[in-house]
Amino acid sequence: MALISIEDLAELDDEQLDDDITDNSEPMDDEEQERLYAHWQAVGSTHQVSVPQEMRGPIQEMTRRNQQQEQVPFATISQHEKLGEVAYEERVYPPGKWACITKGEELYEQSISMGFMKLMRYICKENSAGRYLGMTIPILNEIHMLEDGNGFVKDIVTAYYLPAEFQDNPPEPTDPDITIGHRDTLRVVTRVFFGTTTEETIMRQINLLWELLGNTDTLHRDVYMVAVYENPGVSCRRNEIWFIRRDS
Structure with a gap:
């Protein structure tokens, strides 16, 4: 069911990606939104699930507010x-x-x-x-x-x-x-x-x-x-x- 594989993200630095998507409280530009969604898709593929398009908003919202727990x-x-x-x-x-x-x-x-x-x-x-x-x-x-x-x-x-x-x-x-x-x-x-x-x-x-x-x-x-x-x-x-x- 995965829409993107782990291999598709092999060129990305995992630590840099994690830093980028967890420490930024400012609104994301289109490129950041795509990278974040692709990252969740990749994680979803390891769980054998697909992350639907309607999850884009909640993913961005919770990522921006990551420090407010x-x-x-x-x-x-x-x-x-x-x-x-x-x-x-x-x-x-x-x-x-x-x-x-x-x-x-x-x-x-x-x-x-x-x-x-x-x-x-x-x-x-x-x-x-x-x-x-x-x-x-x-x-x-x-x-x-x-x-x-x-x-x-x-x-x-x-x-x-x-x-x-x-x-x-x-x-x-x-x-x-x-x-x-x-x-x-x-x-x-x-x-x-x-x-x-x-x-x-x-x-x-x-x-x-x-x-x-x-x-x-x-x-x-x-x-x-x-x-x-x-x-x-x-x-x-x-x-x-x-x-x-x-x-x-």
């Missing part, structure tokens, strides 16, 4: 080190309202890409307020495991936390696939990892964190979350795997 509120409960580095930590996230969409494509990366593009359009004015709402991080992808524990259920929930300004009165999405819902307090054990997120890389992170934690029945094994802190245009993205604490 609001952190989803949380409190750190504890940190656990291994060899002098934080191996994992436990946090609690307060209740709040999230915009959510569920996608069930053939591949995990297709589901999260399609879901996030729809959320981008909601954030970038396709809402009842008719305005840019503001980006919050992380974006969450909720994964449910197959009964045998060896893979994911195809339906993936992608969730965007409403900025503080809109928590009491969230703008309604124009896209009927997006719903606004309230999530209760969430207590999680988290571990950072970097790079792309596929079913294979996420399963590796799940298994690694279980090795660090050992046997415990206080955490869910049938549902996990992947927290994403950077947009798909960033080559080495910061992510976290979240294990969810059972209600006591």
